[in-house]
Every structure is written in structure tokens, then in C-alpha cells.
Amino acid sequence: MTTLLNTMYTQITPEGIIDRYPNSYNHFVLPFVIGISFIIVYLLIGLIRILYHLTAEDRKKLLVSIFTPKTAVKNIKDIFCDCLIHTKIWKRKPLLGYMHSAIAFGWFMLIVLGHIEVALFAPRHLDSIADGALYYPIFYRFFIWMSPEHETLRGSLFFFLMDFFLLYVLSGIALAMYKRVRSIALGMRHTTKPSLADRVALYCLWAIFPLRLLAEGFTADLSGGSFLTRPLNWLFKSFFGNELNFLPTWWLYSICLGLFFLAMPFSRYMHILTEPMLILMRNAGLKVRKPRKGFAEAEIYACSSCGLCLDACPMNTQKKNLKYSSVYFIRFLRRHNEKKVKEIAEKCLMCGKCYALCPVGVNSPDIRRALRETSNTKLSYDYAPMDKFSLPVEGDQKADIMYFAGCMSHLTPKIIKSVTTVLESAGKKFIFADREGGICCGRPMLLAGRTEAAKELISKNKKMIMESGCKILLLSCPICYKVFKDDYDLKDIRILHYTQYMNELIEKGELKVTKGSLSMVYHDPCELGRGCGVYEEPRNVLKAIGELKKAEKERDESICCGGSLGSLTLDNKDRGKIAESSIDNLTAENPQSIVTACPLCYRSFREKSPIPVKDFAEVVCENIKSN
């Protein structure tokens, strides 16, 4: 102790803190300083790049949103909930949520508390880089000596909090290590294969906190400590005597930190820094315009490669198709592997489950769509013939309701017949927009990345609908519903899926139904559920007309039927396998029949299902109360 005090800079603060090193500098901080400087520069360049590639309009939007109080509050809330606590993971997989928040929130608190400590007890070190502002708060415990007589309550509280959060982080790290061995214990069936940079960063991350514990344990008698570091210090002393040879652990601690920051941009851990930026941009309402630049780049680098999308992806029924999951898509985008990126982009069913379950909220389906756009949008098309003559529109031309069946419903006549029967029994007059066929809604073209062509189809349909003078546009296909809702801008016309409309009719008493004994399970079609958030209305109706059973996974976790128009290249065999797994998921509680509300799901299930598959309108139709 005395030897140490000789070299000390003797300025005792009221709290009894003394700087042990005159310049507050030791060579061991170098690796950390190099690492942190590198990451700061890298991040700044990245930020400028992303902002540069945003359109001027988007930049303005971003700026306005950051300074709008409402979005600013939302930004702070989202950053706190999504980046630190990760409420999204907590909700679905509590243990995994604990693991992540222990590491993220714990580490964050260590940094924040460390800085507060310095600000309170040695504020001059935060003044400038020359005073060690970059590293001093991180290695605070190394640089000070605290006279035990001067220990205050305030000081002890910080010692306790620092030890507490270190323990919190360590518990998370222990879980993370266990997860590497047995991921299923934390609720993950599939995990990603880590790349080299991932491994370097991962092992550094694992090492950082145990090393910190060791390092602070060595110095606990000099710089203070609490329930964790003090006993450790006592233990070290009884083993190593009074020898204070602790510098190597501080070196190692610094090296691990430095290496971690150096590997960071090339590893999955980049998400720690990019996720807040993504949240700001998303809350500003930005959308993917180009598949790699601007907003998309922020999304790509915000992917934490956690692999939760592997369990979510309907492709996971076959191991060979796991490679089409979003996590690999984004990894190949980062590596600029054009061939693989294109293949994955075209294969995807665009069911949106990876996006719904992504803890970071990376909208990879939209990036895929943008990627398809680059290769498909320049293909020529000719929709002039659609103006030459208009198809006969049937029904009562003065009716308020226009029913647009859509292309696919024409291959499932039962749906059309049931919808029209229900409308008639409710005494509703309607215009049948496309009994003889009509212009496609444009959603398939959008999904294929042929945006210009889609826009032309949309404008033609829009004209037809606006001219009809209807007040409600009724749809039986979720694919149509999604595009009419999102991309049409039909002014005052209410756009309703038939599940919503029939629910309304029943609630208003305009349609009377009886409760039957059929037990059913409801399948949430991707475009209706995840796409438009319609979950409750169909369930309300089904509960009124029969016994509704639960699927193993439902609502936003529902599994695609495999028939999605979103995929451009998936073959029938693989689609069939996906349908089978979706049916297995639905029949967990042995229902008598599967009910869905989409012509595509209806067709895919009917090919494979061992139990009857019915359309939503069909079961409603079967249960209409006859007068």
C-alpha cells in the first residue's frame, strides 16, 4: 500500500478519492482506445453514408420527426423497450428475453453508472479527451485510490450498484454460453451459424465481463467495491498474498473490449449501435426505396443475426430450405453475394412472419421486394387493352356495396357463392364488380417488384371503383384487401374484408346466425393477419356459430399455407411440405374442420388436409338462421 501511495497524485476530494496515476494514464488503455475510436469513426462514416443515400424528402422527414415531441417520446420509449429491455423477446421467450436484457440493459447501466460516478467523484476527467474522457469512466476503478475512512453512503451505493449490474450481466453471459450448447432450452429450435467476425466478437463479449470482475476484484481494496468484488479481493489476497500484480487482467480486459469493437462492424453485434438509428428512421415513417442504400442499409446493419427468424420461417420444414431465411438473406446482402441474395429474394413466400417476430423489426420482406424491383421493374408491359372496353358490372348499380371477388376467388366458386348468399340473406343489394372477370388488384405485381405495372393496374381499378359511387368495397381475398387498403387511396369508401363485414352484420343484428356444434380452428391468412392486423373479427364470428379451437401457433405466429403468391420460384413439392406443417400446427387440438378466409390458403389446405377445409363465408352460410 505504501509503495503505491508514493507514486500518487495527492489531491483528496471530499469523498476521499485520490488519483493513483498522475496523468490518469496507463498503456493498457490503448487497445480499448483504438477499438472505441475505430468504431466511432466507422459509425460516423456509416451514418453519413446512410443519410446521403436517403432522398431529400426522407431526410427532411427524419429531421422533423426527431424534433417533434410526440415522435421524440416514442423514440425514447422504443429505444428503451426494444434495445435495452427487449420487451418483444420477453413476451414470447422470457428466458431469452432475460438473457438479452441482462447483457444489454446491464451493460448499459454499467456504462451510465460509471459515467455518473466519474461525474460525481472525479468530474475533471470528463472535460476533454486529453483528460481521458474516452477511457477514464470505463477504467475508473483502476485509476483511483479511495481512503477507507472517507467512504460515504453515496459512494457505497454506487459500489453496490456497479457490483449488482455486473452480476446481472454475468448471469446473462452464463445463459448465453448455455444457449450455445443447448439453444432449445431458451426456446430456439434453430440457431444461426456464426461467421468468423461473429466468433471473435462473441468470445470477446463472453470474456469482457468475467475479466472485469477479476480486474475490479484485484483492485477492490484500493478503489472500493461491494458484495461481489470485495470478497473476491479477500480471496485473491489469501491466495496471492499482498502482491498487487493485477495489471495483466486490466490489460486483458482492455484488449477484449478493443477487439470486440474492432470486430463489431463485421459481426452481428453491430446491431447494438445501429438499432437506435433504425428506430429513429422507422418512427419517422421512412420506407425501403433501394434494396441496399439508405434506409435499407440501416435495416441490414441493424440485424442482430439472432436467428429467431429461422424458427419463424415457414421454410424451416425442410432443412435444405433454411438457407432462404431472412437472417441469411441479410448476411449475404452485407457480404454482397449477389447470386445468393437474388435467389433468396425470389424464393421467399413474403408471409411476413420473420418481420412480425423480429426483435429488431427488420422489414426483410420489404428489402426483398425492393431487390426484386431492381431486376423486374424494367420489363415492359402493355395494359392499354384494359381501357378499350369495360367488362359488364352486374347487380344493382345504385347499391352502396361493391363486391370485388378478385382473380383467385374465381377458382373457388364456393367462396363467391357463399359471400353472395350471405349478402342476400342480410337483405343487402350489391354491385358485383368482376363476375365476368376483371383487372387484377396489382398486389401480385407489387410483390414481384414490378411497381410501375402495378401502379397502372391500381389506377385503372381505382377509376372503376370511384365511378361506381359505392360506399363500401367488399373483398373476399386478403391479397386484394391488403393492396386496396394500403395503396389505393379510395377517399371515403370503406374497404372491408368479408370477415370484418360479416362480423359487423352479425353485431348489428342484420344477419342472424345459429350456433352449431362444429368445432373449428381458424387459420390466419398472412396478408389478412400480419398484413392488415385482422385477427378478432373472424374469431368473433366463428365463436358465434360454433366451437372455436386454438392452433398451436396463431395470430401473428400463424404459419403460411405455402401457396403464397409472394414466392416466385418455390416449387409445388416444397409448397406442399409447408402446407402439411401448417396443417399439423392447426390440428393440434383435433378440430373437426379448418376454416380460413383466403382463396389461396383454402386451395393449398384442401390438397393436403386430412380433415375438411372450409371457407369462412361457407361456414357462415351454413349457419344462417332460416326464418
Place this chain on the structure above:
Amino acid sequence: MKNNILIIGGGPAGLEASGILVKMGYNVILVEKEKQLGGHLAKWDTLFPDGLKAEDLLKAMIKKTGGVKYFTDTQVQSVNILNKSYNVILSNGITVLADAVLLATGFDLFKAEKKEEYGYGVYEGVITNADLEQYFKGNFSIKKPKAVGFVHCVGSRDEKACNPACSKVCCATAVKQACHIKEKFPQADVFCFYMDLRMFGRHYEDLYLKAQKMGIRFIRGRVSEVAETSEGRLLVKAEDTLSSKPIKVTLDTLVLMAGMRPSESGYQVGHQLNLSVEEDGFFSTKDTMLSLQKSNLEGLFFAGAATGPKTLPDTLHEARSAAMEIDNYITETFNKR
């Protein structure tokens, strides 16, 4: 002692084989799952190419089987292989120890409601080939039609229906039925929608010529969807591929020529014996040329549509060959001379 031979399936193949085996002096036990013998033949009115009454043919065949023990309304419950014989327990509680078994389990008609776009079970006017035969037999009635259509290849040559193969008999059946309809309703327009017209047998081409002369319109194109007009008639869409024009026509009755699928109950029996089936779901024969009646199991034989779609004459030929193969097998295995 007479050798026991069990025949599973009392349709044309099972009946024909049992008649011959009885004459050869075997103790034949015939099992049929339906209430009456005859299989699909019992539900048919007339047969192509010459309009022979199915009822007459069936009567003649049953007459030939005098002396056969048969159980109708009975299914095979379990089968075990014991040394060289088969121990079969039937659903009526009877146990049979058979020295040879003939699987004549035939086919099921494709369930036409699976091709949703044709609207079977949705529109009243859409019926199947089997329904139409019932109509010919006088078991139900249809309104006098102004126009009738026949759709060939429903559930045949269709990967989506899990049956890529041709069902062999539908083309000739459709032409026969179309002629019959035209005879009943000479004023009605009759259309046949075909992909390829497979009139391969003796006299089949004559049937085709007869239909042409009667004014039946043959359209080369597969029907893709059927809608309902506001008057409740059927709006049928297809492409006339020969003139490269999409066409639509309004009909009153649409007959779906449902194809042949492996028999479900036959599959259950085969499953217990671990008999292999091919990708199309029909049983695989020992080889593809010389031993068409043999299975991979000693003492187990096939006849008829259990091994793929067949016409009635083909089925009867197979039944006779199977009887001969069984006789050879019994002689070689049990009564060494």
C-alpha cells in the same frame, strides 16, 4: 383336400377370377365391401363401345361363379402371413386360412369436389360420369338441358390432383355418354372438352365418328373454371387451343369425367402386408412385362385396376391370367406331382 383361395374385391376382376378358379376345383372365398357384388359395374348403365347393358354383363358373370362362397358388406380386418399361407380375419368375424390371395380391389373414382374450380358440390348442374350413369339408370332426374358439356381428364393427367397419369377409360366413356345424351335430347348442344382424345381400342374410333356425325362438338382445351350466371346457369371457360381463342359457353349440365384413383380399402389391405405402391398410388407388380399378376409376396396376386387404370376387357383378361397363375402356384407349392 381343396386349397382355399381368398379373393378380395367382388368387382369384374374378382368375379371373373373366382368363376374360373371354382371350375378348376378350388375352394374360393370372395369378399366384397359393398352390399352387392359387381363393383363400379353395378352402378353403370351401359358400356362402351357398343352400349352393352352393364346389368346383363354382371348377371352373366355372377352366373358363372356358381359355388363360390361370398361375403358382401364385409371387409378385411387383418392379414397375417403364416408359413406358406395367409391368415385373414374378416369384419364379420370369420377367419380364412388361404393358400393364395387375389387382390382385385380395383379403383375409387376421383373425388370431383377436389377440383374446386369445376364447382362440383357447389352448382347443381355439375355432375360426374357416375352420377350421369345413375341418371341413365333412372335413379334421378335432370331438367331438360339446352346445352351439356363433358370435361375429360378430371383428376387425371393432373399433378395438382396428385395423379399425373391417364385414366384410360374416360375419353371413351365421355363420348359414349355424350352420344347417349344427344339421343335423349336431340335439340341440346353437346360439347366435349378434351386435352387429347384417346380412342385407342377396337371400335372406339367408330364411336368417335358416330359422335361427330351426331353433331357433338369436340373442343380441344381443358376447362379452367366454371361460374354461375345470374340466371343460375353454368358459365364454362376454356381455351379452344386449335383456334387459339379463349371461349366461354353457357351450359345447363356439366359432366365431369372423374378419373381412377387407387382404392382406399385396397390400400389398407396392402398396407398391412407391406405391399409396395408406386408413385401413382397403385400397387407395383413384380415386373412390368412377364409377371403382371404377381406381387412381391409369394402367393399374393393381382387382377384388374388394383395395379393401374384398365378397361373392362383388360380387367377380365387379367382376371383369367391371375386364375392361371394361381393354379400354377398352388400346383408347384402344395401338390408337387
Place this chain on the structure above:
Amino acid sequence: MIDFGFGLSPSSRVNLDLRDKELFSKLIETESDALKCMACGSCTASCSAGVFEETSLRSALLNLQNGNKEKALNLLSHCMFCGKCTMVCPRGINTRHLILSINKIYQAR
């Protein structure tokens, strides 16, 4: 041969000897499905665009095999990508991707 200074009007007969095999084989490389078509006409019959103007994948494929590229592209130019043809194709051809590939390969020239 004597040149009379004027040409006979071109024969309406398709000359298979002169057809462009190179592009078609390029198509087959990415779309082996194109060979599976049995010309049943289901795609054309169900086509949403075909109601307005002649649109036919079946016919386009035959035209490509006969070397009539312009006609083929015309037959597909009104396609709205709705996917009905994929649903009804009895040979399970991925018609939508086939149409994309035809457009990509033949529009490039």
C-alpha cells in the same frame, strides 16, 4: 439464282430450320418447366388479362419454339401476374416465373 429486283412475299409457313434455337435453349437452362407444357390451354382459359386481349402462355411457348419471338412477347405483354395460370396448370409449371424469364431473356435482345 436470278434477281428480279423484287421479292416474293414471305411464306406463311414456319421454317423450323431457320428458327432461333440459341435463345430457346437459354430459356430452358433456367426454366426446364417450359418443356413440360402439354398445350391443354388451361392457362389461357383462366387468364384474367385474356378477357381483354389475346394473352396465352401456351401459345407463346409454341411461338418461341417456332422462332416467332415478337408474337410470343405480344402474347405475354398484358399479363397481370395474378397467378391463376399457376393454380390451374395440370403439369404444375411455375407459369409466373416462366413468364418473367421469357420476358427477361427475350426482351433483352
